Amino acid sequence: MAMKALDIYKLLPKTNCKRCGYPTCLAFAMKLAAGKAEVEACPDLDPGTKALLGGATRPPVRLVGVGVGERSVAAGEEFVLFRHEKAFSHPPGIMVQVSDTWPEERVRSIVETVRETVVHRVGMDLVLTGVAVRNESRSPGRFAEAVALAGGGSTLPLVLIAGDLAAHEAALAVAGHYRPLVHAATEENREDLARLAKRYGCPLAVRAASPAGLAALTAECAAAGVVDLMLDPAPRSLQDYIAMATGIRKAAIGRTEPALGYPIYFDTTPFRETDAALAAGILKYAGVIVVPPLPPATVAAALTLRQNIYTDPQKPIQVTPGLYPVNEPGRDAPVLLTVNFSLTYFTLLGYLEASRIPCYLLIVDTEGLSVLTAVAGGKLTETLVADSLRNFGVGETVDHRLLVIPGYAAPLSGKIEDATGWKVMVGPRDAAELAGYLEKEWRA
Numbered sequence: 001m002a003m004k005a006l007d008i009y010k011l012l013p014k015t016n017c018k019r020c021g022y023p024t025c026l027a028f029a030m031k032l033a034a035g036k037a038e039v040e041a042c043p044d045l046d047p048g049t050k051a052l053l054g055g056a057t058r059p060p061v062r063l064v065g066v067g068v069g070e071r072s073v074a075a076g077e078e079f080v081l082f083r084h085e086k087a088f089s090h091p092p093g094i095m096v097q098v099s100d101t102w103p104e105e106r107v108r109s110i111v112e113t114v115r116e117t118v119v120h121r122v123g124m125d126l127v128l129t130g131v132a133v134r135n136e137s138r139s140p141g142r143f144a145e146a147v148a149l150a151g152g153g154s155t156l157p158l159v160l161i162a163g164d165l166a167a168h169e170a171a172l173a174v175a176g177h178y179r180p181l182v183h184a185a186t187e188e189n190r191e192d193l194a195r196l197a198k199r200y201g202c203p204l205a206v207r208a209a210s211p212a213g214l215a216a217l218t219a220e221c222a223a224a225g226v227v228d229l230m231l232d233p234a235p236r237s238l239q240d241y242i243a244m245a246t247g248i249r250k251a252a253i254g255r256t257e258p259a260l261g262y263p264i265y266f267d268t269t270p271f272r273e274t275d276a277a278l279a280a281g282i283l284k285y286a287g288v289i290v291v292p293p294l295p296p297a298t299v300a301a302a303l304t305l306r307q308n309i310y311t312d313p314q315k316p317i318q319v320t321p322g323l324y325p326v327n328e329p330g331r332d333a334p335v336l337l338t339v340n341f342s343l344t345y346f347t348l349l350g351y352l353e354a355s356r357i358p359c360y361l362l363i364v365d366t367e368g369l370s371v372l373t374a375v376a377g378g379k380l381t382e383t384l385v386a387d388s389l390r391n392f393g394v395g396e397t398v399d400h401r402l403l404v405i406p407g408y409a410a411p412l413s414g415k416i417e418d419a420t421g422w423k424v425m426v427g428p429r430d431a432a433e434l435a436g437y438l439e440k441e442w443r444a
Contacts, residue, residue: 003053005033011053013044034079034086060253060261064203064228066093066130066181066288067157073129075230075263075287081249087312092286093129094278094302095159096293097269100137100146107149110293115156117296119303122317122342126303130157132290133171140170147171153178159205159290161267165192176200181288183207183265184232190217194224203228205265205288209236211248215259222259230265230287238271238280245284263287274298282306316368317342323392324349329358331399334442336427336434337385338406339366339374348431355435360397364388371408382412382419389420404438 009029020041022028031037032053039045039053063077073093080086096114098107111131119126131150135143143162150158158180160171168182177200184207185193197204204226206217214231221229231248235241245264251257266286268277274291275298281289282305294302311317318340326349338348340363352359364384366374374380389395389403401422405413407429417424428437 003033005030008032008053011045011049012042015044017044019043060255060258061249062227062229062262063090064230064263064287066159066179066203067153068178069155071127071130071156072179073157073288078249078285079253081246081253083309084313087314088310090287091306091310092282093157093288094306095130095132095157095288095290096128097132097134097161097290098146098150098293099134100139100142102146104149107146111150111156113293115151117299119300121304121307122346123319124307124317126307128299128303130159132159132161135160135162135164135167135171138164138167140164140167143167144170144174147174147180153180157181159183159288161290163189165189165196168193168196172196172200172202176202179203181205181230181265185217185221187213187217190220191224194221194226197221198225203230205230205232207232207234209234211244211251211257211260214248215257218259218262229262231260231262232265232267235266238273238277241266241277242280242284245286249285266290268292275301278302279305282309318368319345319363321363321365321388321392323394323397324361324363326352326361327356327358329360331397333358333360333398334402334404334438335360335362335394335398336404337362337364337409339364339369339371339380341366341368341370341374344370344431348434351431351434355438357435357438359438360394362388362392362394362403371406375409375412380409380412382415385412385416386419389422404442 009026012025012029014025016024020028028037039050059077061076061078064075066073074090077089096110098110114128114131117128133146133150153175158175160168160180161183162168179202181203182197183205185204186207204221206214206221206229208214208217218229233244235244248260248264252261264286265288266281267290268274269290269292271277278291319342321340336359338344338361366379369379402425403422404425404427407427410426413424413426428434
């Protein structure tokens, strides 16, 4: 089992020497327990204690990288079953499948779609990850050609799916230097495929229908020198996948079976319910998910779900506080107060841009909380508003002293007027009503 901070602290020298980079041994223990420090940073531990703490504090799921460059995907390095305990670390890579039996133009079109698709949401650009090339022709030459059509791994990460060693050898001759994921080592081919993956320094997926079978394969492949492994549990149904993925994660984070401490590979293409399978992979621990070509609506939904699940629930997505011009405002434009919760900001911005009303958005730092939550929690205060007006030079930007605040901040209106000297106008609670409100009420 993973050790708690106090259990780790009991094994430390308790000298508070600070040579580890932390002010106290307890602070160092807390970082070790969270997986954010290395045990080697403490110079006073004996080898036995270092070995004990190292085994108990390193991530129970190994970090495995696929591909190179900015589109590469890192999977693993996870500590928990549930994101409310600790944020999940590495979003799964979504790899769109192509076949080496498909026409060249179709393959090129899908690869281009993967490369160019971007979903803009709350200030972030969400993208698909890469391409999975499947050897259905049983021809090593055609497989290698399809891999080359997919960019050879130089621009997008690749998964190479083949049951034939010769096909993998041909594909790796094209893409081996770009760390594609090789799929899959089984009981029958494990020695040959592990040898090939080791030669090119590529991650290797192992495939078996039971946790015991997966554990045996990872142990043998690791002994052969391949340390970057992924687990394909070969599920027969979505229910089977969820049960096996959960069991694997439990065994890994509980450290009851170290040989299962690797990211999970999930191929959704055998299932009719593509959307449900993709959601199951995102929600239940997959590190790499292979999907068929997807319609735009499914892509947008999947990327949004992935963003939501891999956002720290204790740290909402935030925008930088400041004064933001919208629709080229002049010195008589209204100033609208809101918070730095990204969803609030981008929702409001969308309505304002569509209305074409020139205005300024004054974004104040409520640590990413929504308006209602910030008011209730004391994060949105008259002092914060007064400081923001001053720090962001709002008085020097406009000629009036009128401030429109959100409807949910109405209880603060009098305090804001007293603290700032600005006249407060209470706007609507619903952002969709703001344009109509300004057209009716705003007079600078």
